[in-house]
Ligand SMILES: NC(=O)c1ccc[n+]([C@@H]2O[C@H](COP(=O)([O-])OP(=O)(O)OC[C@H]3O[C@@H](n4cnc5c(N)ncnc54)[C@H](O)[C@@H]3O)[C@@H](O)[C@H]2O)c1
C-alpha cells in the first residue's frame with residue numbers, strides 16, 4: 455500500500471478537483487497525499503474528506519504547493535493557466551510528474567511550462583478521455599483523406615460556468631484536422647463569426663461554441679461537402695472519464711524521462 459504513487463490534487467474544491475479526489479481515493483493503484491486550493495479559500499486547513507461531505511481521511515487542504523509536492527510522486531492539476539504555470543515550476547523543483555488538464559493556455563503559459571518540462575515529466579491534454587483521443591486520430595485521418603472541398607467545422611458545447619473558448623478539446627480536434635491537411639491551424643483558424651463576415655474561406659477550419667446549463671462536454675467535427683456531410687462526435691456525460699484518464703497519465707508518467715507528453719503518448723495511440 456505504501457509503495458503506491460502519492461498524488462496531489464490542485465483546485466481541490468473545483469468540479470474536476472472533487473472528481474479527481476474521488477477517483478484517486480477509489481483507486482488501488484495510487485494514494486491521495488495532498489489537496490491544494492488557492493490562498494484564502496475556505497477549505498484551507500480542513501480535512502478534504504470532511505469538506506467533501508464524508509469522513510476525515512487525514513489529508514488537510516493547503517495552499518503550500520512546495521510542501522505538498524515534496525511528499526508526492528505526481529500532481530494532477532485542473533485549475534487555471536497562471537496557477538498551472540506556478541505549479542509546473544514547483545513540480546519541476548520537487549521532481550514530480552505534472553499532469554495538466556487546464557485549458558485556455560496562451561503561448562506565454564505554454565513556453566513557461568516547456569521550461570519546467572526540461573526538469574520534470576509533464577503530461578498535458580485538453581481532454582484526458584480515451585474517446586476524445588481516439589476521435590483526434592480519426593479526425594486527422596478523415597481530414598487527410600478529404601480535400602478542401604469539404605469544409606471543416608468544430609462545434610463544441612459546455613456548461614455555463616466554463617471560462618475559456620473554444621474548448622481545449624475543440625482546439626485539439628482543430629489541430630488534428632489541420633495536421634491531416636498538412637497546414638498550421640493558426641493559418642486557417644476561423645473563430646467567433648459575428649456580423650457581415652463574408653463568405654467562408656476555402657480551407658479554413660471553423661469553430662462554433664455553445665454554453666449552457668450543465669453540459670459536461672460535447673464535440674462534433676463536421677466535414678461538409680457538396681451533397682454529403684460526415685460528422686465525428688464525442689459526448690461526455692460524466693467527468694469521471696477525464697479524471698480516470700488523468701490518473702492513468704500520472705501513473706504512466708512515473709516511468710518516463712523528463713519532457714512534454716500528451717494523452718496520445720499515454721494511451722499509445
Ligand atoms: N483536460 C481535460 O480532460 C479537462 C476536463 C475537464 C476540465 N478541464 C479544464 O480544467 C480546468 C478546471 O475546470 P473545472 O470545471 O474543474 O473548474 P472549476 O472552476 O470548478 O475549478 C477550478 C479550481 O481551481 C482552483 N484554483 C484556481 N486558481 C488556483 C490556484 N492558484 N491554486 C490552487 N487552486 C486554484 C479554484 O479555486 C477552483 O476550485 C479548466 O481549465 C477546464 O477547461 C480539462
Ligand SMILES: O=C(O)C1=N[C@H](C(=O)O)CCC1
Pocket residue numbers: 557580581612613616620621622623624670671
Ligand atoms: O468542463 C470543462 O471546462 C471541460 N474542459 C475541457 C475542454 O476545454 O475541452 C474538456 C471538457 C470539459
